[in-house]
Each structure stands twice: as C-alpha cells, then as structure tokens.
Amino acid sequence: MRVLGVDPGLTRCGVGVVDGAPGRPLTMAAVGVLRTPADAETPLRLVAIERGLEEWLDAHRPEAVAVERVFSQHNVRTVMGTAQASAVAMLCAARRGLPVALHTPSEVKAAVTGSGRADKAQVGAMVTRLLRLDAPPRPADAADALALAICHIWRAPAHDRIRRAHAAARREPPTPRPKGTIPS
Amino acid sequence: MRVLGVDPGLTRCGVGVVDGAPGRPLTMAAVGVLRTPADAETPLRLVAIERGLEEWLDAHRPEAVAVERVFSQHNVRTVMGTAQASAVAMLCAARRGLPVALHTPSEVKAAVTGSGRADKAQVGAMVTRLLRLDAPPRPADAADALALAICHIWRAPAHDRIRRAHAAARREPPTPRPKGTIPS
Numbered sequence: 001m002r003v004l005g006v007d008p009g010l011t012r013c014g015v016g017v018v019d020g021a022p023g024r025p026l027t028m029a030a031v032g033v034l035r036t037p038a039d040a041e042t043p044l045r046l047v048a049i050e051r052g053l054e055e056w057l058d059a060h061r062p063e064a065v066a067v068e069r070v071f072s073q074h075n076v077r078t079v080m081g082t083a084q085a086s087a088v089a090m091l092c093a094a095r096r097g098l099p100v101a102l103h104t105p106s107e108v109k110a111a112v113t114g115s116g117r118a119d120k121a122q123v124g125a126m127v128t129r130l131l132r133l134d135a136p137p138r139p140a141d142a143a144d145a146l147a148l149a150i151c152h153i154w155r156a157p158a159h160d161r162i163r164r165a166h167a168a169a170r171r172e173p174p175t176p177r178p179k180g181t182i183p184s
Numbered sequence: 185m186r187v188l189g190v191d192p193g194l195t196r197c198g199v200g201v202v203d204g205a206p207g208r209p210l211t212m213a214a215v216g217v218l219r220t221p222a223d224a225e226t227p228l229r230l231v232a233i234e235r236g237l238e239e240w241l242d243a244h245r246p247e248a249v250a251v252e253r254v255f256s257q258h259n260v261r262t263v264m265g266t267a268q269a270s271a272v273a274m275l276c277a278a279r280r281g282l283p284v285a286l287h288t289p290s291e292v293k294a295a296v297t298g299s300g301r302a303d304k305a306q307v308g309a310m311v312t313r314l315l316r317l318d319a320p321p322r323p324a325d326a327a328d329a330l331a332l333a334i335c336h337i338w339r340a341p342a343h344d345r346i347r348r349a350h351a352a353a354r355r356e357p358p359t360p361r362p363k364g365t366i367p368s
Contacts, residue, residue, distance in 0.1 A: 042286075043278035046271055050279070070264060080254060080267050087230055087268035088275060094227030095234070102226075 001156065002029065004062035005149030007141045008085035010045050011038055014141030017060045018149035022157055026150060028131040030060055031142045046088055053092045065093035066152035069102035103151050111151035123147050186213065188246035189333030191325045192269035194229050195222055198325030201244045202333035206341060210334060212315040214244055215326045230272055237276045249277035250336035253286035287335050295335035307331050
C-alpha cells in the first residue's frame with residue numbers, strides 16, 4: 001500500500017510518500033515540503049499548494065492520502081491557514097477518488113513512538129529508524145508527513161473495519177417502535 | 185461591476201451575485217445555497233462545494249469574489265468547516281485569476297445596515313430594500329452572500345487604493361540607516 005502523508009500548512013506543507021503494509025518493512029518513496037511566501041495573498045497561496053499537491057499525486061500515484069486533523073485550540077491565525085491547506089489536500093485527493101483519512105497529531109505520535117505526547121525530535125528519530133534513513137528528514141514538517149503516512153499504513157485495517165461496520169449499520173432499517181407503547 | 189458573494193459553510197454555503205457600482209442602484213443577478221449532507225465525509229463535501237461554485241462562476245462570470253473572513257473564536261467544529269469551505273471558494277476564484285476579497289461579518293453588517301452589530305433580520309431587511317426584492321432571501325446564508333457582494337461593491341474602491349499603496353511601498357527601496365548613528 002502506498003500512502004501520501006500531508007502535514008498541512010500555508011508556509012510549509014510537508015509531503016511524504018511511504019510504501020508498506022502492517023507487519024512488513026516500510027519504505028520511503030519520496031519526501032519534501034511545499035512552501036508559499038508568507039507575504040502572498042491567501043487565495044494565491046492555496047492555488048500554489050493545490051498545484052504542488054497535484055504534482056505529487058501525479059508523480060507518486062498513492063492509493064490513499066493521510067492528512068493531519070486540525071484542531072482550533074491553538075493560535076488562531078496559524079489554525080486558519082492549516083485548516084485551509086488541509087481543505088486543499090482533502091479536495092485534491094477526493095477529486096481523484098482516493099480515500100482520505102484524517103489522523104490527529106497524538107494518534108500519529110502514538111503510532112510511531114508509542115506515546116501520544118512525544119516531541120518533534122522523538123518523532124523524527126522514529127521515522128528515521130522505521131524508514132531506515134541516514135538522518136531525520138528536515139524540516140520537521142517533512143518528518144511529520146512521513147509519520148502520518150506510516151500511521152495510516154498501520155491503522156488502515158482497523159479504520160476500514162470501523163468504516164464497513166458504520167456503513168452496514170446505516171444500511172439496516174431503523175427499528176420500528178412497538179405498537180401500543182407510549183413514547184417516554 | 186459584478187460580484188459573487190460567498191457565505192462559506194459545509195452544510196449550507198450561501199452564494200449571491202450582485203451587479204452595481206458605488207453610488208449607483210444595485211441589482212441582484214442570482215442567489216442560492218449550495219448544500220452538502222452532514223453525514224457525508226468532509227473531503228467529498230469539499231468536492232461537492234467546489235463543483236457547485238465552479239457552476240456558479242461559469243454561469244454568472246463575476247469580476248470579483250467576496251468571501252466572509254472566518255474567525256475561530258466561535259464553535260470549534262463549525263469554524264473548521266467554515267474555514268475549509270472558504271478555502272475552496274478562494275481557490276476556485278484565484279485559479280481563474282479573479283480578485284478575491286475577504287470581509288469580516290461586522291464589515292458586512294456595517295456596510296449594509298450602518299451597524300457592525302446588526303442581527304440577521306436587519307441584514308435581511310436591508311438586502312431586500314437595497315436590491316428591491318419582494319421578500320428577504322431565505323435561508324439567511326443566501327441573504328448574507330448578497331450582503332457580502334454589496335459590501336464588496338461599496339468597499340472595493342477603498343480596497344484597491346490600500347492595495348496599490350501597499351504594492352508601491354513594497355517597490356520602494358528600504359530607507360538606508362544614516363552613517364555614523366548608533367542604533368537605539
């Protein structure tokens with residue numbers, strides 16, 4: 001399974017492609033960062049990110065895309081940019097019919113280090129080890145994108161089971177209310 | 185000048201097209217709402233919004249797009265969806281080379297009602313009056329999209345002046361520090 005991980009951001013958007021399957025060795029296919037100038041207008045930055053992601057999707061043909069799930073408890077300005085960049089990533093993938101999964105930062109940290117509260121250095125060190133690299137990928141956004149892809153490869157089977165269960169539950173007819181009872 | 189106003193949202197994305205110029209009567213060209221099912225996955229909802237906005241841009245050929253500026257002080261879940269939908273709107277417009285302006289909710293309210301703290305009903309009433317409609321557009325998202333377009337038509341000249349001034353300032357060489365002075 002080939003997965004593109006995307007660590008969304010307007011200034012630096014990390015991208016990493018990993019091949020692997022649960023319980024099998026992982027291989028890095030590519031890693032990089034899409035950058036847009038901080039003084040450019042947001043709409044133009046989003047267009048640049050879309051173009052960059054399209055190139056990555058064309059070049060590496062992943063079977064799934066994993067994007068970091070954005071929370072808004074942090075810095076307001078940063079969060080907005082991150083949410084906007086993640087929207088572009090989801091859009092590019094879904095437009096091609098690729099499955100998109102969102103993983104929270106703690107899910108990703110827990111997947112690669114065993115702890116949901118691991119720091120950047122620990123994530124970088126584990127990504128280096130798991131992908132048998134010579135040095136941690138720089139900047140941290142690139143390492144985070146690879147960690148997202150790894151997290152997705154390892155979590156995907158569980159993810160699919162939950163999804164199928166939900167879909168099956170939706171297909172079942174709603175339980176009819178027994179006749180003659182009074183709604184409480 | 186023809187402006188498409190977009191009140192971004194995943195569940196309801198208001199769209200309204202207004203023709204006009206500062207100091208001249210305004211005319212509504214079209215108004216509507218793009219809806220996506222709340223139980224659909226976010227990536228697919230974003231694709232549906234992109235498709236809908238592309239249809240509106242093709243059908244009405246606006247010269248500019250005005251999008252509500254999103255703040256994250258409100259409900260976290262809603263804000264994320266709004267930020268993502270607004271990213272799609274900015275992307276669709278910028279990809280076509282259309283100028284995109286972001287206006288805050290209070291700028292829009294102040295523009296159409298005279299008060300930045302006006303309620304939905306007041307905005308709806310003024311939109312109805314300014315566009316000489318028979319009744320306020322429903323739902324409120326549709327009226328808000330028209331209000332955004334009106335706000336942009338009225339503010340655009342000032343907007344352009346500020347933009348040109350910024351661009352000129354950037355072109356000027358930085359002031360050299362006089363020789364022999366000590367930086368404070």
